[in-house]
Amino acid sequence: MVIPLPQPEEISLYFHVPFCKKKCGYCHFFVVKDDKELHESLVQGFIQEIKRAAPILKKRKLVSIYFGGGTPSLLSAMHIETVLNEVTRAIAFSPSDTEITMEFNPESCSKETFHHFKSAGINRASIGIQSFDDALLLSLTREHSAQKGRDAVLASAEAGIDNITIDLMYEIPGQTKKSWDNTLQTATDLPITHLSLYNLTFEEGTSFYRKKSALSLLLPSDEEAKDMLLHAVDHFERENLHRYEISAFAKTGFYSRHNTGYWLGREFFGFGPSAFSYLGGKRLRNTENLKTYLKLCKEGDSPIDFEEELEREGKLRELFTISLRLSQGVAIKEFEERFMPLSQKLMEEVANLEKKEFLRTDGARISLTEKGRLFFNDVASELI
Numbered sequence: 001m002v003i004p005l006p007q008p009e010e011i012s013l014y015f016h017v018p019f020c021k022k023k024c025g026y027c028h029f030f031v032v033k034d035d036k037e038l039h040e041s042l043v044q045g046f047i048q049e050i051k052r053a054a055p056i057l058k059k060r061k062l063v064s065i066y067f068g069g070g071t072p073s074l075l076s077a078m079h080i081e082t083v084l085n086e087v088t089r090a091i092a093f094s095p096s097d098t099e100i101t102m103e104f105n106p107e108s109c110s111k112e113t114f115h116h117f118k119s120a121g122i123n124r125a126s127i128g129i130q131s132f133d134d135a136l137l138l139s140l141t142r143e144h145s146a147q148k149g150r151d152a153v154l155a156s157a158e159a160g161i162d163n164i165t166i167d168l169m170y171e172i173p174g175q176t177k178k179s180w181d182n183t184l185q186t187a188t189d190l191p192i193t194h195l196s197l198y199n200l201t202f203e204e205g206t207s208f209y210r211k212k213s214a215l216s217l218l219l220p221s222d223e224e225a226k227d228m229l230l231h232a233v234d235h236f237e238r239e240n241l242h243r244y245e246i247s248a249f250a251k252t253g254f255y256s257r258h259n260t261g262y263w264l265g266r267e268f269f270g271f272g273p274s275a276f277s278y279l280g281g282k283r284l285r286n287t288e289n290l291k292t293y294l295k296l297c298k299e300g301d302s303p304i305d306f307e308e309e310l311e312r313e314g315k316l317r318e319l320f321t322i323s324l325r326l327s328q329g330v331a332i333k334e335f336e337e338r339f340m341p342l343s344q345k346l347m348e349e350v351a352n353l354e355k356k357e358f359l360r361t362d363g364a365r366i367s368l369t370e371k372g373r374l375f376f377n378d379v380a381s382e383l384i
């Protein structure tokens with residue numbers, strides 16, 4: 001199935017809930033220690049932002065809503081319902097036709113939790129599993145066990161949120177092929193519709209980054225990590241989870257409406273501290289400081305503290321390159337009709353990447369080769 005390009009009237013919403021019980025050693029997201037007393041203020045901040053966005057929203061078609069974090073499931077179902085009610089006041093949408101995802105951490109959710117969030121309007125669960133190996137979960141400083149991970153997926157399905165995506169991680173210190181095979185099999189034995197695969201990275205500012213030299217000694221070799229990835233791709237394909245993007249796999253019809261918007265250039269509002277928006281060709285970012293965010297929203301001011309607009313060619317290159325992440329590649333004619341013509345210089349660079357076997361052109365589509373998927377960062381740095 002070909003995922004269609006977003007129409008100009010389409011829009012998505014992202015809500016960033018920055019609270020976590022504890023920060024994982026590898027996490028580079030904007031996260032603060034959970035403080036229940038701030039939950040209500042954050043929700044009020046979201047409401048102020050929705051009200052500010054309402055004049056734009058009322059003319060648009062809502063495709064997806066995503067509650068990410070952090071750990072959004074630390075908020076109550078009533079908070080989520082309050083936010084969704086405010087969205088309903090700003091933009092007409094049918095909840096059953098709109099993908100409404102929330103991220104969950106396995107340690108903090110039971111069947112009852114999922115049931116409450118389903119009643120509040122959530123129809124897709126993104127569960128942060130990472131691994132089904134207790135020793136690796138411990139080394140990742142995660143708070144849940146493999147059993148908790150399994151239970152969370154089953155609880156979500158039993159509560160009626162049966163559109164379930166999970167995250168899995170490879171290239172973890174101490175990870176073996178046997179452990180990875182077990183994680184893959186356990187994952188696909190569960191009732192999931194979608195899966196995202198990541199390799200562990202050491203980002204500046206994280207505690208893993210500070211311990212990088214010691215942890216690196218325990219990492220699988222590059223060759224082993226590549227085998228883990230390719231083995232996972234084969235395994236998922238056999239289990240009908242098709243690779244539709246470099247790191248995303250889905251059963252037929254269950255690709256992420258929200259994430260494909262990021263890859264195909266759909267506009268979105270990001271609400272909450274540190275959230276990005278993409279509107280009118282501009283990238284905007286809210287302040288990362290939670291207190292400042294709450295204060296600005298309370299006083300009716302905009303929390304945006306950064307704004308940039310790429311020039312025409314830069315914008316086109318970025319969109320073209322990100323669209324290449326999708327397995328379907330870029331349909332040249334459709335892309336040019338929807339956005340703008342691809343410059344001759346860009347096409348020369350594409351031809352050069354084809355010669356190096358990073359890209360291929362099949363008829364009217366340009367897509368990554370297997371080598372291009374493995375070395376996407378190199379492709380991106382040539383094109384952007």
Ligand code: SF4
Nearest residue numbers: 020023024027069070
């Ligand atoms: S649970 Fe997720 S968002 Fe929270 S600290 Fe861990 S990795 Fe980061």
